[in-house]
Amino acid sequence: MVDATLVRVREDRPFRVAWRRIRQNRVTLSGFAIIAVMVVCALFAPWIAPYPPLQGNASETLQPPSLSHLFGTDSIGFDIFSRTVYGARYDLVIAFGAVAIALVVGCAFGAIAGFVGRVVDEVVMRVMDMLSAFPSFILALGVVAALGPSLPNLIFAIAFVNVPVYARLLRSRMLTVREAQYVRAAIALGLSRRRVLFVHVLPNSWAPIFVQSTLQAGYAILEAAGLSFIGLGVRVPKPEWGVMINMGLQYIVSGQWWITFFPGTAIALTVMGFNLIGDGLQDVLDPRRR
Amino acid sequence: MTAEPLLEVHGLATSFATPRGPVKVLDGLDLEIGRGEILGLVGESGSGKSVTAYSILRLVRPPGRVVGGQVLLEGRDLLALSERQMRDVRGKEISMIFQDPRGFLDPVARVGSVLEEIYRTHEGGSRTEAKARALELLRAVGLPAPERVRRAYPHELSGGMAQRAMIALALACSPKLLIADEPTTALDVTIQIQIVRLLASLRERLGLTILLITHNLSVVAEVCDRVAVMYAGEIVEVAPAHEVFGRPLHPYTVGLLGARPRISVVEERLSDIGGRVPDLHELPSGCRFHPRCFLGDDRCRAEHPALRRLAPAHQSRCHYAEQLGEDAA
Numbered sequence: 001m002v003d004a005t006l007v008r009v010r011e012d013r014p015f016r017v018a019w020r021r022i023r024q025n026r027v028t029l030s031g032f033a034i035i036a037v038m039v040v041c042a043l044f045a046p047w048i049a050p051y052p053p054l055q056g057n058a059s060e061t062l063q064p065p066s067l068s069h070l071f072g073t074d075s076i077g078f079d080i081f082s083r084t085v086y087g088a089r090y091d092l093v094i095a096f097g098a099v100a101i102a103l104v105v106g107c108a109f110g111a112i113a114g115f116v117g118r119v120v121d122e123v124v125m126r127v128m129d130m131l132s133a134f135p136s137f138i139l140a141l142g143v144v145a146a147l148g149p150s151l152p153n154l155i156f157a158i159a160f161v162n163v164p165v166y167a168r169l170l171r172s173r174m175l176t177v178r179e180a181q182y183v184r185a186a187i188a189l190g191l192s193r194r195r196v197l198f199v200h201v202l203p204n205s206w207a208p209i210f211v212q213s214t215l216q217a218g219y220a221i222l223e224a225a226g227l228s229f230i231g232l233g234v235r236v237p238k239p240e241w242g243v244m245i246n247m248g249l250q251y252i253v254s255g256q257w258w259i260t261f262f263p264g265t266a267i268a269l270t271v272m273g274f275n276l277i278g279d280g281l282q283d284v285l286d287p288r289r290r
Numbered sequence: 291m292t293a294e295p296l297l298e299v300h301g302l303a304t305s306f307a308t309p310r311g312p313v314k315v316l317d318g319l320d321l322e323i324g325r326g327e328i329l330g331l332v333g334e335s336g337s338g339k340s341v342t343a344y345s346i347l348r349l350v351r352p353p354g355r356v357v358g359g360q361v362l363l364e365g366r367d368l369l370a371l372s373e374r375q376m377r378d379v380r381g382k383e384i385s386m387i388f389q390d391p392r393g394f395l396d397p398v399a400r401v402g403s404v405l406e407e408i409y410r411t412h413e414g415g416s417r418t419e420a421k422a423r424a425l426e427l428l429r430a431v432g433l434p435a436p437e438r439v440r441r442a443y444p445h446e447l448s449g450g451m452a453q454r455a456m457i458a459l460a461l462a463c464s465p466k467l468l469i470a471d472e473p474t475t476a477l478d479v480t481i482q483i484q485i486v487r488l489l490a491s492l493r494e495r496l497g498l499t500i501l502l503i504t505h506n507l508s509v510v511a512e513v514c515d516r517v518a519v520m521y522a523g524e525i526v527e528v529a530p531a532h533e534v535f536g537r538p539l540h541p542y543t544v545g546l547l548g549a550r551p552r553i554s555v556v557e558e559r560l561s562d563i564g565g566r567v568p569d570l571h572e573l574p575s576g577c578r579f580h581p582r583c584f585l586g587d588d589r590c591r592a593e594h595p596a597l598r599r600l601a602p603a604h605q606s607r608c609h610y611a612e613q614l615g616e617d618a619a
Contacts (some may be wrong), residue, residue, distance in 0.1 A: 184349070186396075190411060275510070
């Protein structure tokens, strides 16, 4: 009979296996490290930040970086380091919140379109086309402008513009997987189309959806910071990175670069972190490459 | 074979819409499979073997469509069932296994999870029961370390093991009929024999009936009780296996046997059948095989032969079947 040693079955749990793969991939690992630092900042901001984020010191305005103010102070006397740490709260909440909502809603639309097909597919996908025909920043801007600037509205607006991304992605995965031989086999063995959706199609679609999500989280931060920068989103003087750049804008020319530099760097690092994670995640999530 | 056959196919016709008009891939196909029998369905690529299997299970996908006939499973016409009822037939009464076992197993699902899903779909029951059944099946198909295979992903299995796992999936709900579509084609020769013997032993142990689709005549000789030979969408000869090999009554079967490699004739060139399976858009007049047949004459060009019963268990669709029989004798 067949030699038992031919079975190369890993005894590990899936998460363990995934984690081992992540550790071996330096690019992804550095992405995770960056995001982990940002998450720690967000969670423990009150303990990390040496000053309250919304308490200015009128006698110490526009101070350059020093030991007492690591990143310097702005025109109101706010400590830039403290505000940058607190800013992680806003921007990560916006990124995760917007992506989570867009993922759930977009996948639902994509699944309905791909599963029902015909007229429903046409209608749903043409609406998605219309949404993605707008530049996403302009569309988000319009949504926030219509709803009024607030944190929940900002999250909603960014989620809204990301819905078509997920709807398209899941639908196209469904069209591909639907033709797969294992789906034929499952139907030949009596599974209903709905069970096939949950047992085969969705599990075969998670990997690209996760990868896309890390990229979308990066874009979400850019959009959130951009909207807050122009005053539609988180409002001055709250410690959000886009708001902070806005507040320091007029001081760039007079040489007080630190007011904009540090929140800008925080945005760039976080976006880069998400992108690095996305780069390696495809490999990690594919069981064939374990 | 005195009792009522398990599966009777009458006048099954399946056509595919093409830009050049509809094509009848199956044209009035008749087939009977007795309980506990292994029927081999042989023919060249494109003769309609797989379409027959998919038509029986009503899995022909557009642009293909079953356009006529009856498929009676224990007297019940499957073509008349609703899609909902048909779903209960698939997997539970008729199951199917495929050519490329690894392609037909989901790459991101563990073998056990699919197996248990199929079992629970048809039989209900708890997860514990499904797990026990999965282990029982994986053991029954001769897989070593069933507990490990149950948690394995398909890429972790060898081709032979994957085919055994596929067979376990197909048997999850104790079907009466197993349709095996080229189950050995993608495997190494040594593994082919193992899989074929496994099918034969499952027939003995489970009283399974098997429709074995293949173009490998060695496989047919190894396990089949009867053989049906297909050509251009029609059955051209049906007979017990030993008669097909010993006394073929259709020139196409004669040609197939001649094209089979044998150790004893290494010196000679393999004989082949000239030409190829006809374009179904432009079927030859009369007998569909006549342009390639060593017997083809005016009668064959003009008159389409019927499938005639020449002996109680032997049917042939050739005008000159009797002469072939005499020549062989």
